[in-house]
Amino acid sequence: MKAPLENVGEFARVRGRRALASGLVAAALLLVACGGAGDGDKGERARTDTTCDGRIDGTAQVTVWFHAGPSAESTTLRRQVQDFNTSQRQVRVEVVTLPEQRPYNELVLSAAASGDLPDLLDFDGPRLYSYAWSGRIKPIDSCLSDGLREDLLPSIRQQGTYAGRLYGIGTFDSGLGLYVRPSVLKKAGIRIPEGPADAWTAGEFTGILRTLRGAGYRHPLDMGLVHARPGEEWSTYGFAPAVWSAGGELIDPRTFRTADGFLNGPASVRALTTLQNWAGEGLVEPGRNDQAFDQGRSVISWTGHWRYPDYAEHFPGDVTIVPLPDFGEGTVTGMGSWQWGLTSGGADGDAVWRFLTYLLKPDQIHRMTEANGAIPATDSAVKLSPEYAEGGAEHLFIEQLRGGVARPRPRTPAYPAITEAFSRAFPKIMIDRAPVKATLDEAVEAIDKDLAAHDGYPRNGS
Template identity: 65%
Template sequence: MTRGATPRRPRAADARAATAFLLTAALIVAGCTGDGADGGGKGSAKPGTDRTCDGRIKGTSQITVWYHSPTAQGELTTLRAQVRRFNASQHDVTVNLMTLPDGDYDTEVRAAAAGGDLPDLLDFDAPKLLGYAWVGRLRPLGSCLPDALRADLLPSILQQGTYAGRLWGIGTFDSGLGLYVRPSVLKKAGIRVPEGTADAWTADEFTGILGKLREEGYEAPLDLGLRYSTPGAEWNTYGFAPAVWSAGGDLIDAKNHRTADGYLNGADSVRALTILQKWVESGLVDPGGDDKAFAAGRSPISWSGHWRWREYAKAFPGDMTIVPLPDFGDGTVTGMGSWQWGVPSTSVDPDAVWRFLAFLLSPDEVVRMTDVNGAIPATRTAIERTAQFRGTGPERLYIDQLQNGTARPRPRTPAYGAVTDAFSRAFAKIVLDRAPVRPTLDRAVAAIDKDLADHQYYPPTGR
């Protein structure tokens, strides 16, 4: 977007046409190579592997930033205040912030990308930004990231934003999942409370625990957040891929990302989703008519994330803690990754954009955002300023999980859009509609593998 241009809201466009345009562009790009290609190496991008930033802002710049309008309006209020502080703090860069409705955000971004009308900076749910990187719509950020900040960032932030050996996205916070439990209820029923990831409940043990809690008078003792498990919803993938991973399964071949066959429909994945289905069939799971099962006291266990801490702690002061997700056979696993910022390839002054990103990643600003949304601060410095997460704070489990290997990112492949859509729809059919597990997963595999073949298995573009 040209410096000084007036921010313009993207036109709504037919998503299928936009996707077709991106596919055509992607196949053209896939046959090309760019300067400094690293051949798809592993690990975090290193400074100097790209030419995005040279440390010089080209005059006075106006940059346009798009932001999804989150369910938690505190995030948006905080970001608006951050923009005001940044604009007042210096005179080289002026940020113009635009918000797009969360429900329409992906469609709007796809349409704008197809029309070459992306802003200078926008946010993506982390794994979804990789498709834009593959198609050549984003700039790598390795040359922008100072060594000191790189060392301060949680490794998970860099891991989630890295594809083909380069860093394409960076966030100011991370995420985590766990089981919120009421210790008083568990102790009354004679149920042990795990102390950390090393002694997580097994899936069989957890099934027995749910039965005991029913005997204690809790008709549906487990809240899985089924209110949010509509077909295609990201909660299904973020929330329950960890069960598949914990069983030893996967959503796609994690090494080469060339097929889901034998992974998503393999015996381990089938076992994990069969267990979840049986919990629901047995009536052990709150049906999700509202999202108050735990807070209202109906369910003493909630499978959820960091965003529920304040609500649950307020509902049961002194009687709520977080324990790891159940171990389905191959160790407890949790999710990670949240919204990250990406810089479109059309941004004319990436150093100006980075100036704003560096401001958002400063310790004070990270703490301001995570104080509002309850997320895990992206930097170690900010974590040490946050009582909830530092030391033995009540949410320390989330930090431990991110640092001890318990947390896994959603598949880091440009095919993620197809992977999450297929898995999410399969999960909804299996858990909500009681569909047979293996045939439903076979159909999901077919959808994923078709997308992979249609995109020539997403060969490295060299960008």
């Protein structure tokens, strides 16, 4: 994988036909130096866009931006690009990898401001709503065949939809749950849930953690607090499900016009108070590193699909994935991962879609998910992965994504402000033991300030 500064240079070379404005180059260098809506399937059926008309005139050049994620993921995409280019001559794809996380998003915003976005952009799923609202990406309903649409996991369609139209599509999704050591739990007389319908209640889970501490595990639960830092997505992705499970919300789910009374409402406060109490009792690994489960200090890990290979390697035959606790309204889990979007004003939509169609082939999805350990985005690709089949070690993730247990993060352009505020509040609550209600009030104030600054992010001028 190339270093970030080399990637910026590569971008400048690849885009010679549409040179970067000097402001973007300066912004990119500065950023790297610093280290730095309730729409259902019915709405998804709308086919009113003209992004794809079914033909490609002549030959086309397509430039792609890709986040510099795990090396295996980046390497796989580059090989897919090479194979696609070799397989046909009508569309030529050039890929550029750029820094992940916040520098990546800021590079996108800078490029959009100067008119230098690539033709195809990948982004963390919840960013889609902001990009769609601002017109940076265009709807793709006209590009999908009915067969592909039906093949996509419902969570992929849901995550990619804004204002009733599909703007994004991913080749993989994510899963969240509790990893447990069955041998330890059985020895302690603790029942192991078989699925979402019999998830542990929050009260039951509190008792389980106390039992495990009595069995000699000082901090039986690892919640990844080492990653709970301001600006990091883990806090919102990982623990918004506890809020939702208790009946709370991060923002008004009907209007998306305020967070007041929702993020700081009684249910949200109750859920986060429960989590804080676990930490206060010392039941939670304090965040020294992210190896508490691997090293046997913790025997339950609240985390995502990406940890399964490591955990299974450390404890062969002794790792099971169970649902997150039920905080009162049923277990809820997270969903959503990196998606692709066609930028406005970019290359011919059919040319870009030709490449995406290639990436969405079952064997190509399998190729990528074998590299990054993520969940295949289509039913046909899932069939190529035994671990997600009935009885497979990671089947719970598919069950949750298909069964409505998984929820997308709020589908609103205000999501960047929401996750920024939540990611600042969560470590204050869990690590600093700040008062829950007052801390959430501060988060609400920040979110509502952003909403006011954008007039509530009106759709189509409404």
